[in-house]
Amino acid sequence: EDKVVQSPLSLVVHEGDTVTLNCSYEVTNFRSLLWYKQEKKAPTFLFMLTSSGIEKKSGRLSSILDKKELSSILNITATQTGDSAIYLCARDSGTYKYIFGTGTRLKVLA
Amino acid sequence: DADVTQTPRNRITKTGKRIMLECSQTKGHDRMYWYRQDPGLGLRLIYYSFDVKDINKGEISDGYSVSRQAQAKFSLSLESAIPNQTALYFCATSDWGQGATDTQYFGPGTRLTVL
Numbered sequence: 001e002d003k004v005v006q007s008p009l010s011l012v013v014h015e016g017d018t019v020t021l022n023c024s025y026e027v028t029n030f031r032s033l034l035w036y037k038q039e040k041k042a043p044t045f046l047f048m049l050t051s052s053g054i055e056k057k058s059g060r061l062s063s064i065l066d067k068k069e070l071s072s073i074l075n076i077t078a079t080q081t082g083d084s085a086i087y088l089c090a091r092d093s094g095t096y097k098y099i100f101g102t103g104t105r106l107k108v109l110a
Numbered sequence: 111d112a113d114v115t116q117t118p119r120n121r122i123t124k125t126g127k128r129i130m131l132e133c134s135q136t137k138g139h140d141r142m143y144w145y146r147q148d149p150g151l152g153l154r155l156i157y158y159s160f161d162v163k164d165i166n167k168g169e170i171s172d173g174y175s176v177s178r179q180a181q182a183k184f185s186l187s188l189e190s191a192i193p194n195q196t197a198l199y200f201c202a203t204s205d206w207g208q209g210a211t212d213t214q215y216f217g218p219g220t221r222l223t224v225l
Contacts, residue, residue, distance in 0.1 A: 041219060043153075045213050045215075048213060097158055100145075100152040
């Protein structure tokens with residue numbers, strides 16, 4: 001079965017902490033991996049990763065793909081309460097559709 | 111105005127009722143998707159469509175049907191709703207293959223409760 005697994009399932013940290021979220025998958029040949037942030041509504045796009053080893057950054061968030069390890073990580077530095085959300089990763093499964101992981105629920109305490 | 115809209119936003123219905131969820135988009139994308147989200151299970155693909163004449167089943171299509179009335183409209187129907195179809199439903203669009211981002215753009219979601 002082609003799966004995308006995210007870890008941890010949930011995480012509670014304090015403001016200012018740095019967190020690393022993991023996304024692992026099982027196939028070697030794919031086009032792209034996406035990260036989304038979901039607050040109380042629709043997922044919003046964070047990053048698209050296509051090449052191994054090239055970090056994408058946006059403010060305090062960064063992400064990188066490791067195709068050798070079949071995984072991707074999302075880092076958030078100096079966390080804020082506004083970072084509290086579910087973080088989803090999705091890997092394309094060919095034919096223009098994506099497989100989503102179960103998500104990591106992050107809660108940042110003030 | 112939102113690029114991807116869904117109606118209704120919330121719906122409570124009874125077992126056995128037929129219900130339709132509607133999705134409209136102004137992004138001009140050919141590709142449209144219906145997902146359901148359940149706690150602990152992430153987003154699962156129900157149906158997807160690459161154009162008006164192309165409809166495909168996703169991983170959990172049983173109990174659902176869809177209609178692509180136009181490029182901008184993609185409806186999801188539950189012919190006879192059952193309680194385990196209680197979930198949050200998302201419509202999404204994509205310019206994959208047409209644009210450079212492969213990104214999916216999500217609607218605001220419909221929270222469906224089947225009693």
